[in-house]
Amino acid sequence: MRLSRDQIDQLDKHYRTHFINAITGFKSANLVGTVSASGHTNLAVISSVVHVGAHPPLNAMVFRPHSVSRDTLENILATGHYSLNHIHGGMVAKAHQTSARYPREQSEFAATGLGEAWIGDFPAPFVAEARIRIGMGYREHRHLAINDTVLVIGEVLLVEVPDDCVAATGHLDLDRAGTLAINGLDGYHETRQLARLAYAKPDREPRAL
Amino acid sequence: MRLSRDQIDQLDKHYRTHFINAITGFKSANLVGTVSASGHTNLAVISSVVHVGAHPPLNAMVFRPHSVSRDTLENILATGHYSLNHIHGGMVAKAHQTSARYPREQSEFAATGLGEAWIGDFPAPFVAEARIRIGMGYREHRHLAINDTVLVIGEVLLVEVPDDCVAATGHLDLDRAGTLAINGLDGYHETRQLARLAYAKPDREPRAL
Numbered sequence: 105m106r107l108s109r110d111q112i113d114q115l116d117k118h119y120r121t122h123f124i125n126a127i128t129g130f131k132s133a134n135l136v137g138t139v140s141a142s143g144h145t146n147l148a149v150i151s152s153v154v155h156v157g158a159h160p161p162l163n164a165m166v167f168r169p170h171s172v173s174r175d176t177l178e179n180i181l182a183t184g185h186y187s188l189n190h191i192h193g194g195m196v197a198k199a200h201q202t203s204a205r206y207p208r209e210q211s212e213f214a215a216t217g218l219g220e221a222w223i224g225d226f227p228a229p230f231v232a233e234a235r236i237r238i239g240m241g242y243r244e245h246r247h248l249a250i251n252d253t254v255l256v257i258g259e260v261l262l263v264e265v266p267d268d269c270v271a272a273t274g275h276l277d278l279d280r281a282g283t284l285a286i287n288g289l290d291g292y293h294e295t296r297q298l299a300r301l302a303y304a305k306p307d308r309e310p311r312a313l
Numbered sequence: 314m315r316l317s318r319d320q321i322d323q324l325d326k327h328y329r330t331h332f333i334n335a336i337t338g339f340k341s342a343n344l345v346g347t348v349s350a351s352g353h354t355n356l357a358v359i360s361s362v363v364h365v366g367a368h369p370p371l372n373a374m375v376f377r378p379h380s381v382s383r384d385t386l387e388n389i390l391a392t393g394h395y396s397l398n399h400i401h402g403g404m405v406a407k408a409h410q411t412s413a414r415y416p417r418e419q420s421e422f423a424a425t426g427l428g429e430a431w432i433g434d435f436p437a438p439f440v441a442e443a444r445i446r447i448g449m450g451y452r453e454h455r456h457l458a459i460n461d462t463v464l465v466i467g468e469v470l471l472v473e474v475p476d477d478c479v480a481a482t483g484h485l486d487l488d489r490a491g492t493l494a495i496n497g498l499d500g501y502h503e504t505r506q507l508a509r510l511a512y513a514k515p516d517r518e519p520r521a522l
Binding site for chain 2: 284
């Protein structure tokens with residue numbers, strides 16, 4: 105099936121939303137935990153977290169400021185901190201349920217039954233059930249006028265991973281951690297490592313590690 | 314294992330690179346195809362493509378302008394077009410090999426043996442072996458001074474997907490297409506759908522589709 109831009113623009117709205125959300129491939133599966141200035145906790149699925157750099161450790165995510173995730177964005181800008189928590193199979197239904205449009209004063213932790221965890225004095229809530237958790241500090245945001253979205257860039261301040269998921273090389277075993285991948289708006293996928301490939305060099309054939 | 318920011322900064326450089334590249338979760342697995350103003354084709358693995366919006370259909374990706382992908386960025390800015398091609402298991406070794414530092418005038422298509430495909434009069438090359446392919450038009454870029462990277466935003470101009478991978482609802486079956494997910498710098502993972510979940514509402518329990 106081949107679609108031109110004109111044909112894409114003429115698609116039924118829901119069809120187009122599912123289709124375009126999936127064509128870029130798999131997305132990271134995280135819950136972002138925040139707290140408002142007045143102390144209300146908030147939890148939201150986010151599939152747009154993307155690696156930006158390792159030194160300093162930075163990542164970014166895209167928000168639609170007028171969507172259900174507007175509270176999350178406001179909390180990040182108000183408090184300067186947030187958590188990222190990998191979604192695994194054992195918590196996927198509750199994680200997805202955080203995307204329902206709850207009233208602002210209702211915490212998605214309480215509403216979905218996911219546990220609120222605080223690590224040391226880090227000022228944002230983590231998900232108790234998650235195995236890989238990152239404490240993030242807000243650095244900057246950019247308004248993308250092209251479609252009225254906001255790119256939020258943050259730095260990693262704290263990381264927690266299960267000991268048996270980290271190799272001596274620093275590689276993370278995301279399969280073992282049960283971390284899922286997201287397809288489109290509503291698909292959650294398990295993974296299995298097919299290959300790990302050596303650093304590529306022009307004069308060498310591809311080589312599995 | 315819990316690491317503070319100080320401990321992360323003190324990690325061995327290679328350890329930190331692998332670790333931080335993996336902690337955000339799975340990434341999309343694409344090859345970006347471009348051609349230079351002088352007609353040299355180029356192909357590069359990119360794991361940072363992220364959905365930005367469906368209407369208009371937009372996505373973004375992060376480049377390190379001084380890395381091996383600098384030719385790709387230059388080509389996009391020079392010609393205004395590029396292709397995104399999902400990486401599947403049958404092409405993963407050749408796809409990874411495009412990340413080797415080939416001389417500028419050597420095409421990664423020829424060097425790795427991946428086929429160069431042209432669709433209609435679209436002005437960027439696609440990967441013949443790929444099953445899901447997107448023709449992209451450059452829209453804008455933002456320099457992220459925080460770590461000297463560049464965010465490139467483009468719009469979808471053309472999409473090609475196998476007929477048997479598209480549902481009547483617009484959902485894409487990425488498992489069937491064999492689309493992989495990337496873990497860190499060198500891990501390629503197969504996927505299997507665990508659940509597809511209905512649009513979440515506050516007064517309704519999570520429900521599988």
